[in-house]
Amino acid sequence: MACNGKVEVVMVMETKRNPSIWKHFDLCLMIDNYEMARCKGCGKFMKATNNSTLKKYFDRHCPVTKAKKMKRVKDPGPVLQMFSVFDVSRLFS
Ligand SMILES: [Zn+2]
Secondary structure, three states: OOOOOOOOOEEOOOOOHHHHHHHOOOEEOOOOOEEEEOOOOOOOOEEOOOOHHHHHHHHHOOHHHHHHHHHHOOHHHHHHHHHHHHHHHHHHO
């Protein structure tokens, strides 16, 4: 039952749409016979009509994507600091 304005998925459909975007989304047929895109990362539903909106959501707003990007990026700051300290101590030894 749809309640509290929540959406209900009838089925997940195959899509031939832009795979670079749609690999991150499921194309869902909803109870009222319209299509929605569901983010595979966080499960948020978006309108399935506009690929650029979906891409923007995935690139910039999805909390799951953001978390993954954070893990991938290594902060080189402390390493660089260690090297510079090492170099300076050699100068004075
Ligand atoms: Zn998401």
